[in-house]
Amino acid sequence: MQEQLEAVIFDWAGTTVDFGSFAPTQIFVDAFRAAFAFELTLAEARGPMGLGKWQHIEALGRDPAVNARWQAKFGRAMNNDDIDHIYRTFLPLQVERVGAHAALIPGTRETVAALRKRGLKIGSTTGYPRVVMEKLMTVAAANGYTPDCTVCADDLAAGARPGPWMALQCVLDLKIGNVARCVKVDDTLPGIHEGRNAGMWTVGLMLSGSPAGLTEAEFTAATADELAALRARIAPEFTSAGAHYVIDSVADLLPVLDDIERRLHQGERP
Known part of the structure; x- marks a missing residue:
């Protein structure tokens, strides 16, 4: 039986909502x-x-x-x-x-729809406390994004990032059979450490979140050279943190998942 991905676990600000965090x-x-x-x-x-x-x-x-x-x-x-x-x-x-600051980052809605079409579950973790997320989740749902579970920084007695606990709580909530079939997607280094510590594949987002610090308008207006300079600065930070893949934003995620599934089929693990 070939290994298949089961879930993608997203961060919130800078990853799926709030361009530039x-x-x-x-x-x-x-x-x-x-x-x-x-x-x-x-x-x-x-x-x-x-x-x-x-x-x-x-x-x-x-x-x-x-x-x-x-x-x-x-x-x-x-x-x-x-x-x-x-x-x-x-x-x-x-x-x-x-x-x-709850507007969806371009590509979020379409990517999540494609994941659901593939039969994948959608988890989420956040550095926000629950009281903040109750407000943000309501607005995000109205904008078309509702993950299957959300684990907040103050939900667990064990703590939050960079530990694995929030990501592993998603594994429990979503009833995932193997952490190696999960992908953690985040725009922060603690979020990458969270995914690695939980035994998951990890994807760092360079341009939609906190590392680049661009508004959506600034990103759209940036020249190719300006974006290349940002990638050259940010990519090594994610790679050093252990990210398996580094991409611009959630809009670029689907080809990465294809490659992860190829590697799973070949017997590779995170």
């Missing part, structure tokens, strides 16, 4: 400003993208440049009380605004 990044900037009158750049806010949001704030506090400015302002390193306060500030802002 702007909802979380801008709100991190706003939350730091509102909570402590502390300024972050968008580039700094993007740095730990893919982690759970509390862990994202924690990672920002450990960033050398951010830590230096924090210590200069407050005379000490960021502590857990500070992280809690920023997180409590972040959450209502994220819930309020996430619906405005």
